[in-house]
Amino acid sequence: MYGTTGKILRVNLTNGAIETETLTEEFYRLYPGGKALAGYILLNELPPHTDPFSPENVLVIANGLLTGAPVSTATRYIVSARSPLTGGYGESEAGGFWGPELKMAGWEAIVVKGKAPKPVYLWVNGDQAEIRPAEHLWGQMTADVQEDIRLELGDDKIRVLQTGIAGENRVRFAGLTNDLRHFNGRNGLGAVMGSKNLRAMAVRGTQRYQSLAYDAKTLMSIGGKLAKSVKENPLSWDLQQRGTPGLVEPLNTGGILPTRNFRQGAFEKMEDVKWEAYEKQILTARRSCYACAVRCKREVAVYGQPSPYGGPEYETVGAFGPNCGVNDLQAIARAGELCNAYMLDSISCGGTIAFAMECFEHGLIGLDDTGGIDLRFGNAEAMLRMIELIARREGIGNLLAEGSKRAAEKIGGDAHFFAMQVKGQELAMHEPRGKYNVGMGYAISEIGADHLVVAHDSAFANPDSIQFKSARGLGIEKALPPRSLGDEKMELFYILEKWGSLEKVVGYCFFGPAPRSFIPVEDVLASINAATGWTLSMQDALRIGERATNMARIFNLREGFSRKDDTLPERLFQGLENGALQGNALPRDEFEASLTSLYRIKGWHPESGVPTRERLEGLSLGWALEMIAPGTK
Amino acid sequence: MKLYTGGYLTFYMPERKHSIDIQLNAPTPLRDILAQVGIPLNEVALTAINGEQVELDTVLVKDGDVVRVFSSVDGG
Numbered sequence: 001m002y003g004t005t006g007k008i009l010r011v012n013l014t015n016g017a018i019e020t021e022t023l024t025e026e027f028y029r030l031y032p033g034g035k036a037l038a039g040y041i042l043l044n045e046l047p048p049h050t051d052p053f054s055p056e057n058v059l060v061i062a063n064g065l066l067t068g069a070p071v072s073t074a075t076r077y078i079v080s081a082r083s084p085l086t087g088g089y090g091e092s093e094a095g096g097f098w099g100p101e102l103k104m105a106g107w108e109a110i111v112v113k114g115k116a117p118k119p120v121y122l123w124v125n126g127d128q129a130e131i132r133p134a135e136h137l138w139g140q141m142t143a144d145v146q147e148d149i150r151l152e153l154g155d156d157k158i159r160v161l162q163t164g165i166a167g168e169n170r171v172r173f174a175g176l177t178n179d180l181r182h183f184n185g186r187n188g189l190g191a192v193m194g195s196k197n198l199r200a201m202a203v204r205g206t207q208r209y210q211s212l213a214y215d216a217k218t219l220m221s222i223g224g225k226l227a228k229s230v231k232e233n234p235l236s237w238d239l240q241q242r243g244t245p246g247l248v249e250p251l252n253t254g255g256i257l258p259t260r261n262f263r264q265g266a267f268e269k270m271e272d273v274k275w276e277a278y279e280k281q282i283l284t285a286r287r288s289c290y291a292c293a294v295r296c297k298r299e300v301a302v303y304g305q306p307s308p309y310g311g312p313e314y315e316t317v318g319a320f321g322p323n324c325g326v327n328d329l330q331a332i333a334r335a336g337e338l339c340n341a342y343m344l345d346s347i348s349c350g351g352t353i354a355f356a357m358e359c360f361e362h363g364l365i366g367l368d369d370t371g372g373i374d375l376r377f378g379n380a381e382a383m384l385r386m387i388e389l390i391a392r393r394e395g396i397g398n399l400l401a402e403g404s405k406r407a408a409e410k411i412g413g414d415a416h417f418f419a420m421q422v423k424g425q426e427l428a429m430h431e432p433r434g435k436y437n438v439g440m441g442y443a444i445s446e447i448g449a450d451h452l453v454v455a456h457d458s459a460f461a462n463p464d465s466i467q468f469k470s471a472r473g474l475g476i477e478k479a480l481p482p483r484s485l486g487d488e489k490m491e492l493f494y495i496l497e498k499w500g501s502l503e504k505v506v507g508y509c510f511f512g513p514a515p516r517s518f519i520p521v522e523d524v525l526a527s528i529n530a531a532t533g534w535t536l537s538m539q540d541a542l543r544i545g546e547r548a549t550n551m552a553r554i555f556n557l558r559e560g561f562s563r564k565d566d567t568l569p570e571r572l573f574q575g576l577e578n579g580a581l582q583g584n585a586l587p588r589d590e591f592e593a594s595l596t597s598l599y600r601i602k603g604w605h606p607e608s609g610v611p612t613r614e615r616l617e618g619l620s621l622g623w624a625l626e627m628i629a630p631g632t633k
Numbered sequence: 634m635k636l637y638t639g640g641y642l643t644f645y646m647p648e649r650k651h652s653i654d655i656q657l658n659a660p661t662p663l664r665d666i667l668a669q670v671g672i673p674l675n676e677v678a679l680t681a682i683n684g685e686q687v688e689l690d691t692v693l694v695k696d697g698d699v700v701r702v703f704s705s706v707d708g709g
């Protein structure tokens with residue numbers, strides 16, 4: 001086997017057992033890494049209806065097969081478990097340095113079961129692993145924990161993946177961070193870590209990926225060519241120059257910048273939070289993930305002090321800026337810092353605070369509930385206070401730490417209308433009323449509302465644009481307007497979803513491959529084949545992505561999810577209050593009809609959304625049939 | 634007029650500047666201005682003049698206008 005270390009580290013925190021599992025070639029070909037590997041393990045080892053906070057929940061951290069390869073953007077790893085936020089298949093990916101380091105240490109994945117009697121951290125030093133006490137780390141900010149672990153182990157090159165105080169306190173949208181700058185934010189998987197009394201996983205490795213590759217020379221040649229192309233490709237050049245905060249102004253102009261809890265699509269104080277303000281007020285440097293020439297990460301100073309955490313991405317600027325009605329960029333950057341120090345998902349945290357602000361303005365919660373905090377849109381100080389209350393589960397923070405869906409159920413009245421969430425997870429900062437496939441992605445995603453399910457609609461509007469032309473290798477032939485649905489649009493969705501899922505299996509970042517970015521789809525395929533020695537066609541590769549998506553679907557069906565969960569917040573079927581798309585709403589009937597079409601195209605029963613026997617067997621997933629339809633196997 | 638760019642359109646600007654000033658003697662089709670600057674029209678996804686979104690194909694620009702053009706943007 002090539003391109004893989006072939007080994008999984010298995011850790012049982014209840015009894016302290018540490019074991020090594022060796023993968024077979026047959027298994028590797030079907031479930032080569034990341035989302036596919038995690039999905040398989042969860043389906044086969046996690047009993048249905050397991051309490052996400054019980055010791056029986058299974059936490060999987062899985063590298064992509066290319067993670068750590070000398071190819072820009074191949075840095076990603078998946079964290080997975082049953083999500084405490086959605087109750088379904090939980091998944092969150094991140095880049096940085098930790099995944100490549102785990103690969104260099106000789107491991108594809110870590111599977112954690114059980115619960116430690118006292119706080120611990122895991123120390124993986126090459127092929128050796130050890131569970132170490134972490135009571136002295138418990139209750140500490142993430143920057144302090146990383147520093148303490150490196151000092152304790154005497155090596156400042158150790159890579160630390162950890163949750164934070166929010167994870168310890170089981171905030172349902174607590175995440176994980178590595179190197180303090182890269183986040184597995186979504187789905188509350190940091191809270192699963194906290195529930196296991198596992199604060200961190202420190203890793204040190206010395207291998208090189210090239211020693212694992214079938215054809216290292218070709219792989220390095222592809223990587224070298226791509227690194228040189230970063231500055232010559234408009235898409236990657238823009239990511240390097242501005243990074244994701246560059247999205248604020250164009251989205252605002254298009255009327256699709258989520259503002260005041262998605263009531264509006266344009267922010268009247270956008271000038272204060274757009275990229276030029278970011279560059280002038282807080283930017284100090286640009287950084288990259290492992291071996292990535294794009295360098296889209298930002299370093300910042302907050303209130304004049306260099307931050308030990310990375311600068312806010314667009315999602316953070318959007319969530320704590322326009323969506324909370326806040327135009328104070330320093331406060332927004334501080335909100336990002338607090339999320340990173342306590343380890344909260346900035347999207348869900350900002351979304352939940354925006355929800356609370358709207359409840360406050362409608363009198364559903366009052367000063368008695370907030371402890372005297374005037375929680376109106378635009379009150380930056382109140383917003384910052386809320387983050388700390390949530391992370392520590394103090395006061396109203398204890399309610400909001402449950403996420404907007406559960407909080408709305410407890411508040412009652414019309415509060416549910418203000419909870420902008422799908423399957424319990426808050427919407428990312430992308431407005432579906434201007435990009436209908438983004439809305440379909442929010443609705444159908446197995447992890448709840450997520451913006452990285454498919455490349456966004458706007459890339460496929462003009463057949464002569466570089467993005468559209470770069471997607472032709474995937475079999476995409478027809479340009480379609482962003483605000484459209486229907487069978488052809490769902491065919492486009494289907495292809496893009498498989499492609500996005502493949503990226504999560506092999507370890508590529510959303511900002512690497514075309515059509516979103518600069519890596520030609522043919523080079524993605526060539527890099528997989530050079531690493532593994534396989535001769536995959538594009539259709540073979542897309543099938544790997546589709547297999548992973550179907551396993552996640554089966555996980556959710558087994559937990560009781562159904563078509564009624566593939567929906568969107570009511571507000572999105574009503575008109576935007578302002579901006580270039582003022583009055584525009586998602587067409588409800590057309591949306592439902594397109595969902596039926598998409599199910600059919602995906603080989604799922606068109607009404608129920610349950611994968612058919614034919615499709616599952618075609619994807620070599622016949623073994624999973626009994627999980628969704630007992631007795632039909 | 635002042636021409637601002639966002640998304641990956643800045644890549645095509647002279648010296649890759651974010652914005653430039655252009656002297657106009659008469660109202661001029663925006664398409665002609667962008668072509669002269671070197672911005673491929675196929676890559677323009679959004680256009681706004683003086684804060685209002687407009688259609689690239691039909692709009693005339695006059696001196697003193699503030700024009701913003703953007704590529705498709707997504708993700709992140």
